[in-house]
Amino acid sequence: MRIAINGFGRIGRTILRQVLAMPQETDIQVVLINDIAPLETCAYLFKYDSTFGPYPGEVAQGDAALTVDGRSFPMTHSPDLTRVDLSGVDVLLDCTGIARTSDVASQGLTAGAGKVLISGPSPAAEVTIVLGANEDKLGNARIVSNASCTTNGLAPLVAVLDQIGGIASAHMTTIHCYTNSQPMVDAPRGDLARSRAGALSMVPTTSSATHLIDEILPHLAGRISGAAVRVPTASVSAVDLVVSLARGMSPEAFQTELRGATDQSSVLGWTDQPLVSSDLRTRPESLVIAGPETRMVGDTQVRIFGWYDNEWGFSARMLDVARLMAGR
Incomplete structure (x- = not known):
């Protein structure tokens, strides 16, 4: 290629x-x-x-x-x-x-x-593809969007959860490192909060994954909301997802099914170690689920936390999707 x-x-x-x-x-x-x-x-x-x-x-x-x-x-x-x-x-x-x-x-x-x-997200793309979620929609499109780094982490996880217990509703918060869209010192931006110095404060803001997830998994449109908090670190971000499952199950059954689905995924990873963000630098997965951070309340509400290197993992998916495109 x-x-x-x-x-x-x-x-x-x-x-x-x-x-x-x-x-x-x-x-x-x-x-x-x-x-x-x-x-x-x-x-x-x-x-x-x-x-x-x-x-x-x-x-x-x-x-x-x-x-x-x-x-x-x-x-x-x-x-x-x-x-x-x-x-x-x-x-x-x-x-x-x-x-x-x-x-x-x-x-x-x-x-x-x-x-x-x-x-990145682009209205000019014929289709937006996230590996592990909707690559079957690629077809022979000539202009394709690889979505965003957060969407690449969120969508495969959502797809797996929908298979395990169905998704009645969910809310995602991405804890995201600062990027070039933020100033290093206070300076005007369209978003007032993002006008503040990116390396000095946690900044609540929006995430493009909120609307992209509806495009990638349209049968779940309207069920998943999202937001972001930009934090003063240079690399590796996280997805914190709280889901109300459509079908009740025990915490043990949920954990077993989630782990099994992750092991079979080409883009999801798993860790049982108490890792911090810097430990995940240069990991190629779209999302590495932190097993110890999984929580379940009752038989339908679950919280899943996962890490993603928003540059390295996303770049790996660019090459993967390019291979798929070249093979069509």
Whole structure:
């Protein structure tokens, strides 16, 4: 599978790190990277990462290319992707965060890519796919959204819970690390609370997962609400989900069924250890359920807590969904 990366920010750089960690004979080949930042800046930020640590190998900048461990990745720096030759690219991974209109989202197709996968919610996508929840809806769509990191953690869990006991209603709170959408010092934003310094306070706000879950699992539309609290940590977030089950069951039966379903899932993980957020850094799962934090009240109300590395896990799903798209 030949892929190109448009936008070499947090997700774009993490995707490349994951590809480089694969065996040399991997089916994924990164044939081009496009970013508006200078090559020197891109190379520096790839080598020195405040979250994941320095890249352990050799990083250099060649002739219009980023060279990592002797492997050369051609780089372009065009704000207009239609000016870049993407012929022969199976899937363009658009990691810019700006592909929200059809004219922007379709630039990769115009440039020659077979399909486009957007690293976030986008009204321009033909379909929004979350692995473990609705990948059967992919079809042969050419512009696909990979949803959000929180939705990738929430939707597979909701799908499993709906199979186990049915969902009458639920509320999700994501405890989410700060991101570039928040200022480092108080500065105006559309949301007054998110105008406050992200590294100094816990900030209550909204989550795109609230409406995306209705799109991904439409038979549960209107039953699940959600909110977010941004917290002063740089990586790894959590889903705290309280569910009223449609069918009553004992705590022992629920725990057994949840653990069994998690073991069979390709995107859900489980831990029985008393972990903290930093322990989950670079975990590839969409969500790692914390077994000791599962609680049940009566025979229908249950609380599930799970961790997710909102950059590393989401980037892993970008590659997984790109594989599915390329195979269609």
